[in-house]
Amino acid sequence: xxxxxxxxxxxxxxxxxxxxxxxxxxxxxxxxxxxxxxxxxxxxxxxxxxxxxxxxxxxxxxxxxxxxxxxxxxxxxxxxxxxxxxxxxxxxxxxxxxxxxxxxxxxxxxxxxxxxxxxxxxxxxxxxxxxxxxxxxxxxxxxxxxxxxxxxxxxxxxxxxxxxxxxxxxxxxxxxxxxxxxxxxxxxxxxxxxxxxxxxxxxxxxxxxxxxxxxxxxxxxxxxxxxxxxxxxxxxxxxxxxxxxxxxxxxxxxxxxxxxxxxxxxxxxxxxxxxxxxxxxxxxxxxxxxxxxxxxxxxxxxxxxxxxxxxxxxxxxxxxxxxxxxxxxxxxxxxxxxxxxxxxxxxxxxxxxxxxxxxxxxxxxxxxxxxxxxxxxxxxxxxxxxxxxxxxxxxxxxxxxxxxxxxxxxxxxxxxxxxxxxxxxxxxxxxxxxxxxxxxxxxxxxxxxxxxxxxxxxxxxxxxxxxxxxxxxxxxxxxxxxxxxxxxxxxxxxxxxxxxxxxxxx
Amino acid sequence: xxxxxxxxxxxxxxxxxxxxxxxxxxxxxxxxxxxxxxxxxxxxxxxxxxxxxxxxxxxxxxxxxxxxxxxxxxxxxxxxxxxxxxxxxxxxxxxxxxxxxxxxxxxxxxxxxxxxxxxxxxxxxxxxxxxxx
Numbered sequence: 001x002x003x004x005x006x007x008x009x010x011x012x013x014x015x016x017x018x019x020x021x022x023x024x025x026x027x028x029x030x031x032x033x034x035x036x037x038x039x040x041x042x043x044x045x046x047x048x049x050x051x052x053x054x055x056x057x058x059x060x061x062x063x064x065x066x067x068x069x070x071x072x073x074x075x076x077x078x079x080x081x082x083x084x085x086x087x088x089x090x091x092x093x094x095x096x097x098x099x100x101x102x103x104x105x106x107x108x109x110x111x112x113x114x115x116x117x118x119x120x121x122x123x124x125x126x127x128x129x130x131x132x133x134x135x136x137x138x139x140x141x142x143x144x145x146x147x148x149x150x151x152x153x154x155x156x157x158x159x160x161x162x163x164x165x166x167x168x169x170x171x172x173x174x175x176x177x178x179x180x181x182x183x184x185x186x187x188x189x190x191x192x193x194x195x196x197x198x199x200x201x202x203x204x205x206x207x208x209x210x211x212x213x214x215x216x217x218x219x220x221x222x223x224x225x226x227x228x229x230x231x232x233x234x235x236x237x238x239x240x241x242x243x244x245x246x247x248x249x250x251x252x253x254x255x256x257x258x259x260x261x262x263x264x265x266x267x268x269x270x271x272x273x274x275x276x277x278x279x280x281x282x283x284x285x286x287x288x289x290x291x292x293x294x295x296x297x298x299x300x301x302x303x304x305x306x307x308x309x310x311x312x313x314x315x316x317x318x319x320x321x322x323x324x325x326x327x328x329x330x331x332x333x334x335x336x337x338x339x340x341x342x343x344x345x346x347x348x349x350x351x352x353x354x355x356x357x358x359x360x361x362x363x364x365x366x367x368x369x370x371x372x373x374x375x376x377x378x379x380x381x382x383x384x385x386x387x388x389x390x391x392x393x394x395x396x397x398x399x400x401x402x403x404x405x406x407x408x409x410x411x412x413x414x415x416x417x418x419x420x421x422x423x424x425x426x427x428x429x430x431x432x433x434x435x436x437x438x439x440x441x442x443x444x445x446x447x448x449x450x451x452x453x454x455x456x457x458x459x460x461x462x463x464x465x466x467x468x469x470x471x472x473x474x475x476x477x478x479x480x481x482x483x484x485x486x487x488x489x490x491x492x493x494x495x496x497x498x499x500x501x502x503x504x505x506x
Numbered sequence: 507x508x509x510x511x512x513x514x515x516x517x518x519x520x521x522x523x524x525x526x527x528x529x530x531x532x533x534x535x536x537x538x539x540x541x542x543x544x545x546x547x548x549x550x551x552x553x554x555x556x557x558x559x560x561x562x563x564x565x566x567x568x569x570x571x572x573x574x575x576x577x578x579x580x581x582x583x584x585x586x587x588x589x590x591x592x593x594x595x596x597x598x599x600x601x602x603x604x605x606x607x608x609x610x611x612x613x614x615x616x617x618x619x620x621x622x623x624x625x626x627x628x629x630x631x632x633x634x635x636x637x638x639x
Contacts, residue, residue, distance in 0.1 A: 089598055092601075096602070096606040099606050099609040099613070100609045102613075103613040103616075103617045104541065106617055107545055108544050108545070108547060224593070226593040228593065229590055229594060229595075233595070241597070242577035242600075242601050243578075248530045248533075248578045249529055249530055252530065252533040256513065256533070256536065256537050256540070259537065260540055263544070279623040282618050282621040282623075283618060285613065285614040285618070286615070286617075289613075289614050425547070429547035465517075465529070471513070471517070475510060475513045475514055475517065478510045478540075479510050479511075479514060482507055
């Protein structure tokens with residue numbers, strides 16, 4: 001394997017876990033708990049501030065765990081272990097950057113965004129871009145990129161949640177897709193991000209618990225980490241090479257995109273607005289790092305464990321890599337654990353969907369109208385309408401579009417990274433960044449990502465050396481930001497308002 | 507800027523020489539440069555915060571350069587040795603424990619130690635426009 005297509009990150013096939021009373025019970029209990037939290041939080045959602053930034057009254061633990069839950073989708077539980085089984089340690093280049101991304105986000109964005117919310121009425125990421133550059137055009141282009149990526153993300157996650165519910169409840173896939181979306185939509189539309197973060201907190205705890213339990217099961221089966229490697233090395237030494245079966249350059253490109261790209265994920269970084277006081281951010285990296293580390297144990301351990309079991313002859317070779325988790329659950333885990341893990345998968349998907357619905361609705365209701373100079377009145381009502389519209393559109397795409405849903409899903413992470421990282425990360429830390437540079441970098445990121453991913457998906461053109469298109473797009477958009485800002489440097493000082501300059505210097 | 511230029515060079519070299527050592531080396535420099543550059547961006551007045559940022563950047567850039575450099579570019583690390591480092595072959599162990607674990611243990615504490623309580627630099631307004639609620 002020379003490279004890795006990001007479409008490999010999508011859950012796009014049924015889960016063969018079988019029906020069992022314990023699994024159904026665990027899922028029902030999970031949904032009851034989510035519903036109870038959502039009802040409690042929804043009653044406290046009275047304003048647009050509650051809907052978009054949780055009233056700016058979150059503690060750092062709630063915010064950190066919610067950020068983790070929004071970051072981690074069902075991929076960590078199903079697609080990730082399958083990818084690990086398939087390409088060995090090369091899959092780790094998606095999760096290795098976790099060792100520094102929380103601190104990177106905290107140093108580069110967290111304080112700046114939270115302080116910006118002290119001096120400006122910002123609630124969305126495009127609004128931060130507009131405030132920084134005094135540029136409605138940059139805000140509009142950023143919002144457009146968010147809407148495009150959000151619809152793709154939502155459709156793929158609706159499909160993934162459908163597979164989980166179809167497997168656990170033994171209902172048809174279309175019914176499962178609409179059921180899962182309806183449950184998530186109910187609290188997303190009623191309670192906005194306020195309901196979202198408190199359900200995220202619970203969902204994050206379920207995810208971490210499921211991950212730790214699965215890691216424990218693997219270590220018990222393999223008699224520790226040291227017991228797993230010899231069997232794998234005897235059967236397939238390349239699996240434990242530094243980049244597994246991937247070539248080094250594509251593996252390093254994944255590391256680059258998933259490391260820097262975290263600075264452009266709006267569903268995660270807009271949570272920086274939500275903490276009660278900026279000083280609480282001191283412990284954000286610690287909370288986020290612990291939460292992410294525990295939750296991603298499942299990604300590493302299950303792929304490694306199943307490979308070792310297959311290598312030792314204890315399991316037959318997998319027909320499809322993404323059956324690694326279901327295979328382990330059905331062969332070795334007690335049904336109650338399988339139920340907790342499936343609840344964890346559902347939690348991971350729903351927490352991401354909720355956050356995407358919120359940032360997508362904000363882009364439609366706040367950013368695009370404001371960029372066009374026609375702000376909405378009755379914003380809370382329209383935010384709920386937009387949330388319903390986005391969910392219905394994405395669920396419809398997931399139900400009826402066939403393979404197009406996988407095509408839409410590949411745009412998510414890379415599109416956010418290439419469009420938002422330069423404008424935000426450079427803009428909030430460098431006085432020399434200009435509005436023209438930001439607008440150009442967002443546009444280049446959008447165009448290059450859409451073009452390269454489309455050409456790659458349709459196999460018309462593949463980036464040489466197996467490099468992911470998102471890495472090329474991110475590099476080009478960063479380079480564009482530097483170059484255009486340099487050429488338009490005469491306007492840099494004039495575009496920077498005093499209060500925003502004070503945030504940059506704080 | 508150095509990191510972005512190095513990344514561009516890595517991809518151009520990668521397109522012409524696949525996974526040659528110069529392309530891989532450029533990409534390693536690109537990653538170390540962009541991440542360290544991002545960590546160092548932004549002017550902070552507080553000396554303690556500046557030191558913490560510099561320490562974080564040095565740690566991340568150091569482990570990336572050393573771990574990836576040895577794992578991919580040092581021939582002695584590439585071959586099978588029979589020795590395992592905490593359950594992994596040496597080259598893989600260097601990457602997993604060096605890049606994946608070491609910063610994870612140290613950086614959040616370095617950040618907390620260097621954190622300064624920022625005060626709003628301008629008169630506070632309503633945090634979110636409530637006009638439409």
